[in-house]
Amino acid sequence: MSVALELEGIRKSFDGVVALNDAVFRARPGEVHALLGENGAGKSSLMNVAAGLYAPDAGRIIIGGEAVSLSGPSDARARGIGMVHQHFKLVKPFTIAENILLANRRPSYRGGMQDIRAAIKKQAAELGFDLDPERRVEGLTVAEQQQVEIVKVLVGGVRILILDEPTAVLTDAEAERLLETISGLAASGTAIVLVTHKLHEVKKYADAVTIMRGGKTVTTLDPKQATAAELTELTVGQTAPLPARSQRGNTSTMLNVGALTYARPDGRVMLNGATFFVRAGEIYGIAGVSGNGQAELAETLIGAREPTSGEIFLDGVGNVGNAPATRRAAALAAIPADRYAYALAGGLSIADNFSVASIRSGRYGSLAMIDRAAMRRDAAAAVKEYDVQGVRNVGQKAALLSGGNAQKLVIAREFSREPAVIVAHSPSRGLDARASAAVHESLLAARERGAGVVLISEDLDEVLSLSDRIGVMNKGRIVAEFDRPADRQAIGRAMVDHA
C-alpha cells in the first residue's frame, strides 16, 4: 500500500529541552491513524513538524513519496497537509465564509467569496455538517467551530488531515458524531491523523495506532489486535521503583475538599463532586488526562473561580467560601499553571508583584503610606534566595522574566509567608530541567516543614516522583487513590477508564 505521509528520524529541541528524539511516523491514504501518548510525549510537536509549524532540527518529511522541506503552514497546505489545532484559529467577529476565505486566498474578494461559499456548501454537505456560510463564528458552538476548522482545511484540497485532540472539547455525543464523520472521510481516500489520549476512541475508530513516549516513537500496531491494557502499558511505560518515604507522625488534616462541583457557563460540568483531603507534611498528587477538570479544580482551590457547590475546609479556618482574602489569611499559597493569568501582573514591577501578597500585614507601610524601600529590600533578598535570574533591578517589569524565573518569583512570594497549604498546578510546565528541579525542591521543603501540598499535574512522572498519595481525576472527580509507591499502570488505567 502507498504511503501518504512519512516522517523519519525527526528531532526537535526547544531551548535545550528535547521534545522529539528520532520520532518516526507513517500514515497511509484512507486510514484513520491514531497517535497516542501522554502529555509531553511529543505528539503535538511531531504533528506540528508535519504541518510546517516547526522546522525539525533533523529528519526527513516525505509526502507522497517525495522528500520535502516545509517553509511554513501554507507550504504544508499547498502540499496537501492540513491541521486542526486544539485551540481554534478563527476570527470570531467574521463569518464562516470570511474565515475560510482568509485561509484560502482567492485573487479577488467578491469572486473569491462566491467561490468559497459554493465550496463550503459542497464540503459541508459531503461531511453532513449543517453550516450556513453567513453565520458569524462568535455565535457558533464549540462543535460547530471545529466543523468550520475542518471545512477550512478541506476546502484547500487537503489529502492528509491532522486533528489534534479533536474530542477534548466535545461532549460524548458530539465526539461520536465527529469520529463517524472522520471515518467516512478516510473511506473516501483521505489520510487522517488523530492525536488523542482516549483509548476507546483508538480501539473503536483507528485503523492503525502509533504510540509515543518521551519524544520517541515506541511502536505502530493495529489497535484491534491489542488490548486496552497493552496499549496503556505501551503508553505510560515502566519507571524505576521509587524510594519509599517515611510517613510523618503528624496526621492532622490540613485541607478537606468535599463534593466540589463546577459547571461552566455553557452548562458543561467540569467538576463533578471532587472529594479528597490532604494531611500535614504530605504531598497529594492529582493525576489525570488534561481536560478532566484539573484546571477548574486548581482555579477553584486558589479562589479564582467560584464553585457551583461543595466545600473547601482549611485547618483552623473552616469553609473558606469564595473569599480569596480568607484563604490568604489562612496561609494558602497558590502556584497556578498560568503564571500570567493568576500569579503575576506582568506590567508591574518585580518588587510590586513580590510584596502585594503580604502588604495587608502592614509590613510594607500603612494604609496611608506604602513603604517602597521595604518592598524593594525584601524583593531583592527573595530574588537572591530563590536564585531568580535576569533581574537587573527589582523595579523592572515582571513580564521581562523568563518562564522559569517568573515561576521562581511566584514561589518566592508564596513561600515568604510560611504557607500551611500549597496548591500547585503544573508547577514545572514550560521550565527547563534545572528550574523544574528547583521548583520540586521547594515543594519538598514545604512538605518537610509540615505544609499540606496539593500537586495537580498532567505530567505523570512529576506526580509519581513527588507525591505521598495520588488521586486520579477523571471526568471531574477523583476516581481512585494510590499510596506511594504507586503502580504506574494502575494509575494509567484509572486515567483513561471510560466510566
Place this chain on the structure above:
Amino acid sequence: MATPVTVEPAPASPHRFGRITLDMRQNLPPWKQAVFLGGSLAIGLVISIVILAFAGISPGELAGELAGVANADSLRNTLVQAAPLILVGLGASLAFRIGFWNLGIEGQMMFGGIFATAVSIAEIGPPSLRLLFMGIAAALGGMFWVLVVLLLKTRFRVNEIIATLLLNYVAMYFLFHLLYGAWQDARSAFPQSTPYKPFERLNDIGFNVNAGLLVAIAGVLVAGWFIHMSRAGFYMRFISSNPGMAKVVGVPIQTVTFWIVAASGACCGLAGYVNVASQEGRLTQSFADGYVFSGVLIAFLARNDPIVVAVVGFLISVLFITGQQLQVFYQIPFTMVQMIEAIIVIAVASSEFFIRHRVRWIR
C-alpha cells in the same frame, strides 16, 4: 519574548502601487513616543488653525487672542474655569484607572450643586463654616450619584457606561424640577435658585486666583497621594493590570473599587460646587453642560495622572476662554471650541496607533 509579532505577509498584490503592512511594535523608547505624541498634537493644532481660518479668524488674530489670555482679566477667567475642569479630569482619571467608565460626570456635578444649594437653602451650620459644609455636601452628592451606578453594576451587572450616561438625564430633569419649582428664585422669572449669600461664595484670594482653584489643587494633591502613595493606590494598579491575579493574591477588589469610584464621584460633585459657588453664585440649569466630554478628554490626554491633569486642565481652560472671546468678537459658535477639542483628541488617539504599530509601504 522580544521578537516583534509580525502579521503574516499577504501574497504579492497584483496592484502596481504595492501594499501597506502593519507590524506590531513591542517597545518604543519614551523619547520616540513623545515625538509621535507631539507630532500628532501639532497636526491637530494645524488642522484646527486651518478650520478657524476658514471661519474667518486669521492665524495672526488667533495668536493675538491667545496672547490676550495673559492679561489680568483673562487670566482670572482662565484660572476660574480651570478649577472645575481639573476636578472633572481627576474624577474621570480615578475611575478610568480601574476600568470604571464614568460618563456620568455631569449628573454628579449637578448633584454636587444640588446638595451644596440644599445646605445653603436650609442654612445648615454657622456662616463661618457654611462654605465648608456646602463643599462636603457637594462631594457627598457626587458620590451618591455615582455609587447608585456601582450598585447597579455589582448587583445586577448593569453596564456602567450606559447607566452613568443615562443618569445624567435623570439628574438634569431633577435639577429642572427644582429650578422650575420649589427652589426657583421668587424675584426672577428665570429657572435659577436664589443667589447665595456672600459668605456662601468662593471668592478671589488675590493674584487673580479664585478660592475654587485651591479646591482643585487640593484635589490634585489628594488624588496624587491616593494613586501613588496609599495602599489603595497600590492595589489599584493590580486591579487594572491583572484582575484575575489581584483576586487570587487577596487584593480586596470590591472595597478598593468602591472607594475609588466614590472618590471619582466626589471630585465631580466638587466640580459642580466650584462652578455654582464661584462662577454662577447660584444654582442654574446649565452649570454642568459639556463637562463629560471635557473630563474624559483631560483624563485621556493626561494618561490618568493627577499632576498632568492639572496641566492639561489649565490648557483646556485657555482653549475655553479663548473660545469664548472668539465667540464674542468673531461670532464663532461655541461648538467650534468643542470641535477643536475633538480634533485634538483624535490626533492624540491616533498617535497611540503609530506608537504601537509600524506602518510600512512595500512596493
